[in-house]
Ligand SMILES: Cc1cc2nc3c(=O)[nH]c(=O)nc-3n(C[C@H](O)[C@H](O)[C@H](O)COP(=O)(O)OP(=O)(O)OC[C@H]3O[C@@H](n4cnc5c(N)ncnc54)[C@H](O)[C@@H]3O)c2cc1C
């Protein structure tokens with residue numbers, strides 16, 4: 001047999017009787033499983049998930065579920081096809097041994113794989129003081145159970161809710177509170193809501209929108225501590241300016257932490273920032289060398305993006321999980337040159353205060369912004385972000401149908417400011433600074449160091465940095 | 468039945484709201500919310516809504532229910 005025929009035979013054999021393990025049974029995990037079967041993989045498929053539920057959708061949790069319209073258990077994801085898998089739900093993966101190609105589970109079992117997909121996503125960052133975080137009435141929102149508990153708490157008409165952090169999810173929670181007629185205070189360390197994602201110019205508009213809906217918005221401030229009553233229920237939040245706010249529900253919406261601890265010691269490029277991979281979903285080892293058998297998709301993945309100077313981007317967005325999973329699954333059962341690249345133009349939506357906010361591209365990559373359509377006063381507008389004379393992202397408020405126009409421009413590296421789409425233009429179309437927070441502030445990102453000299457010994461190591 | 472709407476794709480045309488208002492709702496001018504697990508009696512309505520959506524954003528399960536999911 002020629003080498004080429006041997007390789008073709010190996011691929012056929014792997015598709016027929018290989019062993020694939022997926023860790024993480026949510027959006028990315030399910031879509032990957034479906035794609036594997038779609039691509040003709042008939043070998044054994046094991047899906048490991050630490051949550052006891054079959055895969056469900058998260059975006060409705062902070063919207064229709066919190067509002068009480070849809071029960072939390074109604075969010076199971078639709079099945080596009082049979083996946084015929086061994087589902088191991090309610091048990092976490094706790095380790096990965098690449099030498100013997102096994103995933104270790106919390107119940108002591110070890111599951112062997114030929115190819116592995118990491119789809120463990122992120123979790124909510126908890127309120128940092130554990131005693132205060134354990135007070136009744138203190139919530140985070142990531143899972144079905146979280147949403148169910150918070151919905152119950154909101155249905156009991158609390159006297160006031162304090163939301164800590166005005167990112168997308170915190171802002172959506174505040175919006176639901178106002179829709180339910182619950183007084184709400186939002187405390188945000190940055191200068192305005194959504195600044196990290198959309199910058200200060202849009203942040204100011206979001207701030208006004210919150211205030212118009214009766215949110216008590218306090219920016220440039222942190223919560224320094226939470227105070228409970230004798231029954232262990234939260235009653236008050238103390239702010240960094242010395243004031244305090246009485247509340248019986250507190251929602252900590254402090255961003256996310258990537259679920260990578262189970263990969264410690266595996267020698268993969270997995271850490272604080274996620275799991276590094278190439279644009280085909282193939283995971284890098286700690287030295288930056290691509291592995292052959294391990295893939296990653298969804299919120300936990302971090303890959304270089306061609307449109308953004310090949311910077312490694314982690315995208316915690318719904319469509320990134322779907323498309324990333326499809327690409328990774330395809331590549332798991334194919335060989336070069338039949339690999340697909342994950343070249344998604346990132347996109348995001350959020351519904352808050354009756355406004356549909358959408359973005360395409362990577363807004364924080366831009367340093368300038370220009371309003372191109374509609375009216376800021378009416379909160380129906382489109383704005384474009386630019387970087388060195390090129391359009392890199394766009395955001396719309398209740399102007400969703402225009403997003404495709406901007407998406408196409410971004411894909412083609414169109415000029416900034418972009419050519420006006422023809423009508424509905426605001427009077428003032430002057431670019432201005434987009435006002436993203438300064439990226440130079442120090443973070444707790446670990447250092448990477450090199451050790452060894454001989455080619456076979458030379459290796460990289462993570463050294464966590466502590467402040 | 469199970470559905471999910473790809474809200475990246477959805478452009479708020481509200482076709483689905485006209486055809487199945489118990490399942491799809493606009494929250495404001497164009498922010499769509501929906502019941503992901505509508506009653507089976509609504510199947511026909513939902514299928515019509517999905518067919519009428521100009522951008523095909525409504526995804527309906529092709530197989531129903533879980534298949535032999537074991538919880539450890
Ligand atoms: C409240 C909320 C609202 C959102 N709203 C929007 C929105 O409006 N628009 C948008 O684009 N995106 C939104 N998102 C983001 C979107 O839901 C995520 O991008 C998507 O869920 C990512 O899917 P994933 O499969 O990568 O990760 P996840 O959904 O996080 O799934 C990972 C799964 O792996 C499990 N797991 C973790 N560690 C282990 C382990 N060691 N062993 C076994 N299992 C493990 C986790 O428990 C989880 O079930 C929202 C997210 C939340 C939480």
Ligand code: SF4
Nearest residue numbers: 477478480481483520
């Ligand atoms: S018909 Fe389609 S595009 Fe219109 S609101 Fe419904 S899902 Fe969105």
